[in-house]
Amino acid sequence: MSTGLGASRREFLRAMGTAAVGALGAGWAMAQEGGPGGPGDDRKVRVGIVGGGFGAAFQWHLDPGCIVEAVSDLRQDRREHLMAVYQCEKAYDSLEELILDDAIDAVAVFTGAPDHVRHCTAVMDTGKHVMSAVPAGLTLEGCEQLIEAKERNGVIYMMAETSHYRPETILMRQLYQDGVFGEIEYCEMEYYHPARPGSAERQALWYWNGEPTWRHNYPPMLYPTHCTDFIVGVTGERYTEVSCMGLRPTAEEDPETVDNQYDNPFDTGIALMRTDRGHITRCNRSRLLHAHGERAQWFGAESAAFMPSWAGQPFVVKRVGEADLTSHPDYMHLLPEPMRVPTGHGNSHAFLTHEFILALLQEREPEVNVYDAVAETAPGIVAHQSALKGGELMKIPSFDPA
Ligand SMILES: NC(=O)c1ccc[n+]([C@@H]2O[C@H](COP(=O)([O-])OP(=O)(O)OC[C@H]3O[C@@H](n4cnc5c(N)ncnc54)[C@H](O)[C@@H]3O)[C@@H](O)[C@H]2O)c1
Known part of the structure; x- marks a missing residue:
């Protein structure tokens, strides 16, 4: 177990500045220094x-x-x-x-x-x-x-995972890459997007012109990546096994779930997953629970970080013997000037857009490349299968090159 104990407050705060450019993608510094994809490249x-x-x-x-x-x-x-x-x-x-x-x-x-x-x-x-x-x-x-x-x-294949470029995730990636945070032993991640029976939200998502859309009764665990990126996209770890339990509405509680296109019985999945480095994650996905948003909290032996929550938890990074870090940069100054616009999902959209274009101009693999994308997607697929089997512990295959 490594704890990052040697890091000083100065190192901790270094992650707040332009040094964080490394957490945006492999070629962002090269572009800023006038290389491919930079201002001189037309x-x-x-x-x-x-x-x-x-x-x-x-x-x-x-x-x-x-x-x-x-x-x-x-x-x-x-x-x-x-x-x-x-x-x-x-x-x-x-x-x-x-x-x-x-x-x-x-x-x-x-x-x-x-x-x-x-x-x-x-x-x-x-x-x-x-x-x-x-x-x-x-x-x-x-x-x-x-x-x-x-x-x-x-x-080049890239998946547009918005959690990857939320500012809290960028900061966590930098703190982890710099060895300041230490190992993330345990993580709690959640994506709540209520679409309760009879709600306007469900009507808008589930139907178009009176017909069911692909979102109608979509299995919650088949949409895991807003969660799983909080580990795969921060430390590069891969999930290897999962046990998941689901909440099943009855036909009386939610008649629209009967005979659905996915044969999906669940409106909620709660998964426990282990990584290839032995760490544990609890991952919640739900369209039922009275909760909202996409967020994580990360724990090590000497550090913990909390994304803000709908329920009032403020952003904070806590470390043994250090003052709390209660703010983070928005990183917008690291985007080309015309792209510094507010967007959804924690202003992540412009970063995703620019990373894809930069990767193509620099002829390199992007962030959230195809191997990362399936490493973020497959745990949910197996979690859904586990839930169908009452929580059986199941292996998650690796798709990485041998
Ligand atoms: N935070 C996020 O990352 C986030 C947020 C919202 C949606 N999404 C994802 O983005 C995707 C789109 O979401 P959405 O809400 O816009 O879904 P949507 O169903 O409203 O829109 C999909 C569109 O694709 C079009 N389409 C389908 N097949 C086509 C074809 N062969 N040629 C041309 N157009 C075709 C449809 O006409 C439709 O307008 C989904 O995969 C969803 O999972 C991600």
């Missing part, structure tokens, strides 16, 4: 954007290294929305048509979760790079397919 990545819901919430048009070449959605209103947001005049009726456009280098896939593997594989098989919305996939076979497609085509 090359442009031409992207296509698919999915005009959440896919319209990124900053492609503001990135100095990017041109939005084309957009697509099956819905005309959303195609028009994407064209307006990204100031782009070329639109396709479907992803399948967009990916045939040779002017496009990379595609951002923001379609529904059950389509990610099929859509991202189709993109990569045209030789284009891809950014995928979360989760990477819904099955272990799908995770494998993504890795095969990435390796077969020699392209």
Whole structure:
């Protein structure tokens, strides 16, 4: 057990400044020093954007290294929305048509979760790079397919996991990388997104034009990455085993859950997971509980860090023998100037956008690459299977290169 005891307060606070650039991505410092992807580099990545819901919430048009070449959605209103947001005049009726456009280098896939593997594989098989919305996939076979497609085509895959670029996560990554925090022995992570029976939130998420959407009765543990990134994206650890229990509403409590498209009986999953370094995590996912938000609290022997919570917990990092750290930087000054705009999910969107473009210009693997993406997704897939078996302890396969 390492505790980071030797770190001084000066080292602790170093993580607050521009030194934190290393926690943003492997090439951010190189770009700032005038290397590839920096201010003197006038090359442009031409992207296509698919999915005009959440896919319209990124900053492609503001990135100095990017041109939005084309957009697509099956819905005309959303195609028009994407064209307006990204100031782009070329639109396709479907992803399948967009990916045939040779002017496009990379595609951002923001379609529904059950389509990610099929859509991202189709993109990569045209030789284009891809950014995928979360989760990477819904099955272990799908995770494998993504890795095969990435390796077969020699392209870059990145998953747009918003938790990765929340400012508290960036700070934790820096504190961990600098050895200031020490080992994270235990973590509590949670993603609560209420969609209770009869609520307006459920109606908006579960139905479109009177028909069920892909979110209708979606198994909570198949959406784990906002949680799992708090460890995989901070320490690089992999989850190896999980035991999960679920809350099952009865047909009387929630009649809309009967005969659903996923045969999913759960509205909540509570998982205990172990990492390849022997550490433990408790991961909560729920659409039922009276709670809200995406957050973690990390514990070591000499340090603990708490993200703010909906219930009133303030942000704080506590260390034995040190004053509490009660504020953190927003890191916005490390983005290109036009991209320093407020966005959702802790202002993470512009960082995700820029990291993908920088990785392409620097011809390197991005943050949340395909191996990280499946390492964040697979624990939830196995957790769901565990819950179906009453909490059986199950192994999580590794998808990392041998
Ligand atoms: N914090 C986060 O990271 C976060 C937040 C919200 C959503 N998401 C993810 O983003 C994705 C999109 O979410 P959403 O809420 O906008 O979902 P959504 O279902 O509202 O939108 C998906 C869009 O994709 C379009 N689409 C589907 N197939 C297509 C095809 N073949 N060609 C062109 N367009 C196609 C649909 O018409 C639809 O407009 C989901 O995977 C979701 O999990 C992530």
